[in-house]
Amino acid sequence: MLVVGLTGNIGSGKSSVARMLQEMGATVIDTDRVARDVVAPGTPGLQKTVACFGRQVLKNDGTLNRPLMAQIVFNDPAALARLNAIVHPEIRSRVAAAIADYKRSGSTPLLVIEAPLLIETGMHKMVDRVWLVTVDPRIQVQRIIARNHTTAEQARKRISAQMPQEDKIPYADRIIDNSGSPEKTLQQVRQIWSDDIERPEAQA
Template structure:
């Protein structure tokens, strides 16, 4: 039983790696989905957001207008800080519940928490290992341009706003280079799975 925080910058292919790990038998939690769940109508987090930012950030059905919220905080560091101070603790609390549930049920050899901001939010402190998905700069920019229909300049600006990939390396117990083909990435994951999951269990038996 192992709790792994899976992270990487935009365009690194974290979601593809998470999907491979799920197919291999891991239980996977997507913190992007958790982030949506904790601001659902009626949640304490959404009520706090409304209190701070007003009802103008809601859609007609009472859900959070995420694109509008993003526009508000994009050029306002104080607003972003305020939003993060509401949302990040709520996400962390849910993840801690999921970890506790996993440790009780023991229904998979590996729990993977897919979190783009794992290190930035300090969630690396609540997992056993950090697995970092890396990618070369050229491939990264091309992937995000294609995925988001964005220009190279827009992608470069988004990358500049993130914690650099090389700054995350010291935190990583495992590094998965996802610059190549899906087959090459899968091969790395199979080796990591063998080293991390299969061998320790074999020794324990």
């Protein structure tokens, strides 16, 4: 049994790598999905968010207006810090519970915590190993433009808002370069699976 934190910056293809690992037999927890769950209607997370930012952040159906929330915090570091102070402890709590459940059940050979902010939030301390998905910066910009239908300038602004990729490398036990074809990435993932999951000493 192994718990891995899988991280990578926007446009790195981290989610594609997570899908590959899932197809190979891993259990994957997507913290972006957990982040949505912790602010679902009726949760303490949503109640705290409304108390902090006002009812304007709610849609008519009582769910969080995520695009509006993103707009509020994107250019306001203080607002982002307030939101993170609400959401991140809730996410950590759910991830910790999932890791504890996995270690009790051991239903699959690998648990992957897919988290873009794994290192920034300190969640890398909760996992056994950190796997970092990297990408060539030029390809990263192209992917963001294609995926988000945005301009190169907006893509670079999103990249610059994150912890630099090179600053994450020292935290990584494994690096997966996703600058090439999906086949090349899959080849790397299979090799890491063989080295870290299939070897008996990896299970110790």
